[in-house]
Amino acid sequence: MGGANPKVDLKLASKPFGLGLSKAxxxxxxxxxxxxxxxxxxxxxxxxxxxxxxxxxxxxxxxxQPLPPLATRxxxxxxxxxxxRSPAVSASAAQPFAPLLTRERLLEPIARRGGPPSRYELxxxxxxxxxxxxxAYVLIPRQMPRYAIDDAQCRALWTYLTDGGEPR
Amino acid sequence: MSxxxxxxAGAAALVAGPWAARAHQAFGPVQxxxxxxxxxxxxxxGKPVALPALLAGQVTAVQLMFTGCxxxxxxxxxxxxxxxxxxxxxxADLRLLSVSIDPLGDDLAAMRAWLAKFGAQPGRWAGALPxxxxxxxxxxxxxGRAPGVDRHTAQAFVFDxxxxxxxxxxxxxxxxxxxxxxxxxxxx
Numbered sequence: 535m536g537g538a539n540p541k542v543d544l545k546l547a548s549k550p551f552g553l554g555l556s557k558a559x560x561x562x563x564x565x566x567x568x569x570x571x572x573x574x575x576x577x578x579x580x581x582x583x584x585x586x587x588x589x590x591x592x593x594x595x596x597x598x599q600p601l602p603p604l605a606t607r608x609x610x611x612x613x614x615x616x617x618x619r620s621p622a623v624s625a626s627a628a629q630p631f632a633p634l635l636t637r638e639r640l641l642e643p644i645a646r647r648g649g650p651p652s653r654y655e656l657x658x659x660x661x662x663x664x665x666x667x668x669x670a671y672v673l674i675p676r677q678m679p680r681y682a683i684d685d686a687q688c689r690a691l692w693t694y695l696t697d698g699g700e701p702r
Numbered sequence: 703m704s705x706x707x708x709x710x711a712g713a714a715a716l717v718a719g720p721w722a723a724r725a726h727q728a729f730g731p732v733q734x735x736x737x738x739x740x741x742x743x744x745x746x747x748g749k750p751v752a753l754p755a756l757l758a759g760q761v762t763a764v765q766l767m768f769t770g771c772x773x774x775x776x777x778x779x780x781x782x783x784x785x786x787x788x789x790x791x792x793x794a795d796l797r798l799l800s801v802s803i804d805p806l807g808d809d810l811a812a813m814r815a816w817l818a819k820f821g822a823q824p825g826r827w828a829g830a831l832p833x834x835x836x837x838x839x840x841x842x843x844x845x846g847r848a849p850g851v852d853r854h855t856a857q858a859f860v861f862d863x864x865x866x867x868x869x870x871x872x873x874x875x876x877x878x879x880x881x882x883x884x885x886x887x888x889x890x
Contacts, residue, residue: 597877611772631772677856
């Protein structure tokens with residue numbers, strides 16, 4: 535009977551436009567994030583800073599000269615991509631080089647680097663970027679540059695990470 | 703220990719000769735000096751060359767890296783780029799060498815592109831690829847292994863003109879101090 539194959543109909547129903555449900559949801563979330571950024575220039579500015587599309591000046595502690603922008607991008611370390619490119623690969627078990635900067639990771643009380651539970655707010659986030667001191671007054675590793683970031687840049691980055699967020 | 707103090711301590715130990723304590727620390731002077739193992743590498747012209755031959759006759763700072771590494775390797779590239787600039791007027795036999803630890807993921811084209819991204823000048827700063835089966839031996843010899851996705855430390859490993867490992871710097875050495883260290887070793 536023409537068009538009465540229930541298997542085909544089920545597949546079509548569960549994969550609109552040829553996408554699985556999870557991929558479709560992810561795409562919709564990404565589109566929503568882009569719409570939000572288009573409506574909020576600060577979110578877009580934060581996204582550019584996070585991804586390195588706008589340069590951030592950063593210096594390794596003890597060094598005299600700042601690093602070039604390609605070495606100061608947040609996404610260099612705070613990304614799952616660093617795992618995918620690693621030759622270490624048991625990639626499924628490996629952790630990113632540095633914590634993923636999710637809204638939850640920043641805002642929820644978490645014990646970080648052996649310190650007591652702490653959460654970030656704008657002021658402590660900016661202090662960490664500039665000095666390397668986290669909310670619990672623990673020093674972060676030297677591999678992370680200390681940034682010469684102004685208040686507006688820092689607020690944009692914070693807004694992006696807590697209100698926009700990197701599609702993951 | 704700060705970078706300055708560690709380098710000064712290393713320099714002091716370098717001139718202390720046989721009276722210095724013999725030890726192989728994670729960083730600092732290597733005593734006794736270690737001859738580079740005869741591992742075959744591929745240079746950036748695609749030619750096979752043994753590691754000792756690549757190092758002999760010049761003072762070389764070696765770093766481990768791979769082109770897909772986005773975390774520490776861009777910083778390492780920046781450190782060598784800064785060191786290269788500081789070496790602009792220095793003698794020609796002070797060299798920089800970036801060696802991939804990912805010979806399965808890296809090839810000549812990727813290495814050349816990575817070096818070009820940091821402005822490597824062929825006469826001063828070269829690259830090399832080990833065979834896949836030799837990458838672990840290289841990591842072990844240098845003590846350049848590190849936990850995590852990058853697998854390697856961000857140290858520089860300095861060899862003298864006799865292709866002997868004589869100094870392991872701390873991670874991400876200050877470029878000016880790395881250059882000063884190389885110049886001191888060149889004067890020995």
